[in-house]
Amino acid sequence: MKKPTMTRRALLARGALGAAGLATAPRTLGAAEQALGRHGSHTPDLASTQGRVTRASIDPTAFLEHFDYGTVTTLPDGGTRREYTLTAVDAEIEVAPGVFYPAWTYNGQVPGPTLRATEGDLLRVVFVNAGTHAHTIHFHGIHPARMDGVYEVVNPGDRFVYEFTARPAGLQLYHCHAIPLKRHIAKGLYGTLIIDPKVPRPPAREMVMVLNGFDTNFDGTNEVYAVNTVPFAYHHDPIRVKKGELQRIYMVNILEFDLINSMHIHGNFFNVFRTGATTSSDFTDTLMFCQGERHIIEFTYEETGRFMFHAHQSEFAELGWMGVFEVVDEPSVIA
Amino acid sequence: MTANRWWWAFIPLGLLAALIVLVTQTGLLDRLRGPFPPVEVITVERVRLLPGRIELGIANAGPDPVTIAQVSVDEAFWNFTMSPSQTLGRFGRATVVLDYPWVENEAHVVSMLTSTGLTFEHGIALAVTTPVPTKASLWTFTLIGLYVGVIPVAIGLLFLPLIRRLSKGGLDFSLALTAGLLIFLGADALFEALENARAVPATLHGSALVVMGSVGTFLLLQLVGGSRARAESADGRRSVAWLIALSIGLHNLGEGLAIGAAYAIGEVSLGAFLIVGFMLHNTTEGLAIVAPVARDRPRLITLAAMGALAGIPTILGAWIGGYAFTATWATLFLAIGVGAIAQVVVALFRMFSRGEEPMWRPAIASGVLAGLLVMYATGLLVA
Numbered sequence: 001m002k003k004p005t006m007t008r009r010a011l012l013a014r015g016a017l018g019a020a021g022l023a024t025a026p027r028t029l030g031a032a033e034q035a036l037g038r039h040g041s042h043t044p045d046l047a048s049t050q051g052r053v054t055r056a057s058i059d060p061t062a063f064l065e066h067f068d069y070g071t072v073t074t075l076p077d078g079g080t081r082r083e084y085t086l087t088a089v090d091a092e093i094e095v096a097p098g099v100f101y102p103a104w105t106y107n108g109q110v111p112g113p114t115l116r117a118t119e120g121d122l123l124r125v126v127f128v129n130a131g132t133h134a135h136t137i138h139f140h141g142i143h144p145a146r147m148d149g150v151y152e153v154v155n156p157g158d159r160f161v162y163e164f165t166a167r168p169a170g171l172q173l174y175h176c177h178a179i180p181l182k183r184h185i186a187k188g189l190y191g192t193l194i195i196d197p198k199v200p201r202p203p204a205r206e207m208v209m210v211l212n213g214f215d216t217n218f219d220g221t222n223e224v225y226a227v228n229t230v231p232f233a234y235h236h237d238p239i240r241v242k243k244g245e246l247q248r249i250y251m252v253n254i255l256e257f258d259l260i261n262s263m264h265i266h267g268n269f270f271n272v273f274r275t276g277a278t279t280s281s282d283f284t285d286t287l288m289f290c291q292g293e294r295h296i297i298e299f300t301y302e303e304t305g306r307f308m309f310h311a312h313q314s315e316f317a318e319l320g321w322m323g324v325f326e327v328v329d330e331p332s333v334i335a
Numbered sequence: 336m337t338a339n340r341w342w343w344a345f346i347p348l349g350l351l352a353a354l355i356v357l358v359t360q361t362g363l364l365d366r367l368r369g370p371f372p373p374v375e376v377i378t379v380e381r382v383r384l385l386p387g388r389i390e391l392g393i394a395n396a397g398p399d400p401v402t403i404a405q406v407s408v409d410e411a412f413w414n415f416t417m418s419p420s421q422t423l424g425r426f427g428r429a430t431v432v433l434d435y436p437w438v439e440n441e442a443h444v445v446s447m448l449t450s451t452g453l454t455f456e457h458g459i460a461l462a463v464t465t466p467v468p469t470k471a472s473l474w475t476f477t478l479i480g481l482y483v484g485v486i487p488v489a490i491g492l493l494f495l496p497l498i499r500r501l502s503k504g505g506l507d508f509s510l511a512l513t514a515g516l517l518i519f520l521g522a523d524a525l526f527e528a529l530e531n532a533r534a535v536p537a538t539l540h541g542s543a544l545v546v547m548g549s550v551g552t553f554l555l556l557q558l559v560g561g562s563r564a565r566a567e568s569a570d571g572r573r574s575v576a577w578l579i580a581l582s583i584g585l586h587n588l589g590e591g592l593a594i595g596a597a598y599a600i601g602e603v604s605l606g607a608f609l610i611v612g613f614m615l616h617n618t619t620e621g622l623a624i625v626a627p628v629a630r631d632r633p634r635l636i637t638l639a640a641m642g643a644l645a646g647i648p649t650i651l652g653a654w655i656g657g658y659a660f661t662a663t664w665a666t667l668f669l670a671i672g673v674g675a676i677a678q679v680v681v682a683l684f685r686m687f688s689r690g691e692e693p694m695w696r697p698a699i700a701s702g703v704l705a706g707l708l709v710m711y712a713t714g715l716l717v718a
Contacts, residue, residue: 046414046434049405096412098404098421098450216452223448231412318411 047318051097053230057109060233064207067116067194070123081122082166084115088131088154088176088189095214096224096231096320103188104131104176110229111210111254112174112191119169119198125162129154135184136160138177139193140292142167150177169197171250171276171294186215186256192294194250194276203334204246204298207239211253211261211289211311211321222257224320225311231320234309238326241301245332248298250276253289261289263297264312265325270299286312301327373399377423377447377455378536380661383465384437391431391445391457392661395423396536402450408435409443426538437462468658476595476653483594484587484649488642491621495638498622498629506629507687507698508705513579513623514683515706520620521676524586525549527593528669534662541666548670549677552585556678573637575627575682580641582675583620584648589669591652596660598653619709620645627686 070082086106093110095101106112117123127137133156138149143164146152154160176189192208212229213222224231241247253261264286271281276296287295301307307325310317358364376397383390389408395401402422406415415433423429437443443459466472498509528548532541556578624641625633655664688694 047411048414049412050414095452096405096448098402099448099452100450101452214452216448217454219454223452223454315410319407320412 048232048235049096049320052236053094053097053233055094055100056230057091057093057103057105058111058229060228060230061237061239063109063111063114063228064209064234064239066114067206067208068113069116075122079120079122080118081124082117083124083126084113085126085128086112086137086191087128088135090131093188093229095216095226095229099216099224101214101216104133104135104184105188106137106191110188110190111212112189114192114194114208114250115174116194116196117166118196119167121166123162123164123166126159127154127162128159129156132156133184134178135176135189136178137162137174139164139174140172141193141195148177149174153178166193166195168277169195171195171252171296173252173254173292173294175254182256185254190254192250192252201248202246204248205242205332205334206248206250208250209252211251211255211263213255213258213316213319213321215257220257222255222319225255225316226320227323232322234323238306238324241325241327242332243301243304243327243329245334246298246300248296250294250296251289252294253291255291258313258316259291260313261291261316261321262312263287263289263309265299265309266307267303267305268299268301268307270297272297301325303327304329372451373397373401375399375401375449375451375453376537377401377403377449378534379455379457380428380536380663381659382457382459384459384462385467386464387434387436389433389435389437389443389445389459393423393429393431393447394536394538395425395427396538398425400424400427403429403431403447404450405448406431406433407446407448408433408437410446439463466657472657473654476598476657477650479594479598479657480591480647480650480653483591483653485642485646487618488583488621488624488646491618491623492625492638492642494622495625495629498626499632501629504698506626507696508702509622509626509629510683510686511699511702512706512709513626513702514680514687515703515708516619516623516710517579517582517676517680517683517706518703519707519710520583520586521673521680524589524669524672524676527589528666528673531662531666531669535666536663539663541662544663544666545670545673548667549674552671552674553678554674556581556675557681569628569631572627572631572686573633575679575686576624576633576641577644578675578682579627579679580624580644582672582679583623583645585668585675586672587620587645588648588652589665589672591649591654592656592660592665592668593652595653595656595658596665598657619706619713627683 068084070084073081073083075081087108089105089108091103091105091108092100093103093105103110115125125137129135134153136149136152136154139147139162141164147162147164149162152160172193172195174191174193176184178184190210190212192210194208209227210229211227213225215221216223227234251263255261269283269285270287271283272287273279273281273296275294281298287297289295304327307327308322309325310322374397376395378394378396379391380394381392383392393403400422403417404421406413413433413435415431417429417431419429421429431447433445437459439462441462443462445457445459447455449455466475498506501509525545528545529542532545535541535544621642624645625638652668684694687699
């Protein structure tokens with residue numbers, strides 16, 4: 001902090017004031033005002049970024065419920081092939097209102113598209129590297145080694161086709177695995193792969209939330225935290241939730257630099273299906289995520305009103321990882 | 336012919352002007368600039384804490400415009416307003432205002448996030464309400480000035496009867512003591528000026544301010560009063576005393592500034608032990624003023640005026656420091672004090688070298704040494 005340097009002579013001055021027995025010290029001048037005003041003015045709206053993000057590369061509200069099922073072909077054996085194209089491209093994105101970050105992206109957006117398939121589908125992902133650095137796509141899941149996206153580095157201008165069977169059912173993740181790994185992930189090369197079980201999950205309103213953050217000054221710590229890239233996105237534009245309707249969130253933590261992340265919802269508890277690969281669930285209101293960890297959570301609100309959800313790392317919450325469920329009393333259209 | 340010689344200045348100046356046009360009006364500048372991102376430097380010049388509010392006075396200390404996009408306090412983004420604009424041009428200044436429920440006597444960190452993602456942090460080590468100019472706070476700072484500057488100097492003046500009764504050697508000693516005290520004060524002020532210079536926005540070149548302020552003041556005083564400050568006549572000796580009073584006054588202005596600012600941000604702890612040290616330490620300033628004129632029986636009104644010149648600037652400094660401290664002003668005032676002290680020390684040494692006597696006779700050398708030791712020792716009392 002820049003404050004006047006306290007010198008020996010300044011210290012001497014302190015003594016003189018003490019001897020004088022000054023009745024009015026500046027410290028006490030504002031005491032009455034402080035008592036009146038300071039602690040009463042905690043307006044929640046003040047704890048937020050200033051302004052709105054307009055060039056985030058995604059619309060958080062649209063991204064929340066958008067799933068890319070790929071181009072579908074029925075194979076001769078009756079199976080399904082889904083083809084996707086992911087292109088690595090450098091893009092400057094707005095990571096907080098007025099703050100621009102030189103991101104590396106899949107398809108120009110952070111997070112990359114949410115790919116969705118059913119267990120047993122043949123996935124064919126055409127990867128084109130239109131960026132300035134070598135990249136890959138490393139999918140989480142069970143697949144052959146040469147489809148793992150680690151050693152087959154794709155140089156700028158090159159392409160690679162990943163082909164594998166979608167398994168196991170659950171909530172997977174994809175990200176670049178080129179080195180240095182931390183930088184390639186932190187700069188935005190990641191996305192979600194949802195593999196639905198052959199027996200569908202119960203009908204629900206479904207959302208995808210990618211927990212991420214940005215180290216805008218490259219000092220190895222995040223300046224901004226978010227769900228789906230835009231800090232406070234669902235705080236400014238609350239997620240409308242219908243009372244009594246089952247909500248299912250596919251939640252992926254891809255945050256770099258911070259070892260853990262979490263999800264806490266207000267006024268409710270949720271069921272956790274770990275990695276979306278289990279049928280048994282935990283019942284809680286606060287869930288911890290390691291880096292790369294992801295879970296499906298399900299809940300239903302029984303009361304209308306505004307319910308906050310956020311990381312229980314308060315710092316993350318107040319630096320952007322905070323949102324609101326606006327529970328309304330409207331009929332559900334989900335069967 | 337003599338008038339015509341000035342025409343020769345047009346050749347270099349004309350070429351220079353042409354070159355400036357060439358550099359700025361053609362694409363040359365863009366070529367030199369290169370494809371680098373802008374250099375962003377923000378300096379926080381002052382902080383004001385009001386109930387439920389934090390105000391930062393910031394300056395762009397870099398070569399390129401800077402836009403403050405977001406502000407966080409203690410790792411929480413916070414709404415803010417900025418005037419005149421969120422973008423600071425080269426040399427630009429702005430005020431950032433946050434309605435933030437800061438906690439008294441605790442620490443806070445404000446971080447400004449620029450449009451390119453850089454962060455500039457400013458720590459508030461101890462949050463206390465910044466005094467606003469009211470009758471009560473004005474009186475407080477006046478008291479600070481009285482106790483730091485005016486009263487010790489006045490007490491020091493009372494050494495006059497003693498010095499008057501000293502032998503010639505004793506008088507030499509007391510003058511040399513004065514020189515020693517001033518050398519100590521000058522060095523002290525120089526170090527403080529350089530310390531403050533580091534917090535000056537880079538565009539204003541803090542260390543250059545120290546050089547210009549000190550050397551400039553020295554030369555200015557030399558032009559104005561240097562030739563009159565002589566030991567041979569009573570007028571000359573009185574000039575020396577006036578110069579000492581002025582230089583101590585300028586020094587005390589800078590000192591009042593630092594003390595007022597420190598007091599305003601609550602860095603004040605009180606203790607009887609410190610008062611004793613303070614009295615011993617600062618009364619020496621009054622002694623310094625009367626030493627040159629002790630033999631001349633100066634009028635009381637003259638002495639009082641000299642004391643006022645030396646002491647009252649402390650009050651002014653405390654006001655400025657308390658209400659509007661910036662490192663830039665502190666640096667400049669302290670540097671001016673350095674120059675003034677240097678000029679007086681030069682005048683004093685000219686008084687010592689008279690006739691055939693060697694300048695560094697025992698009374699002089701021991702006096703200067705004693706002056707330094709007295710300052711150092713009384714300084715230890717409050718370390």
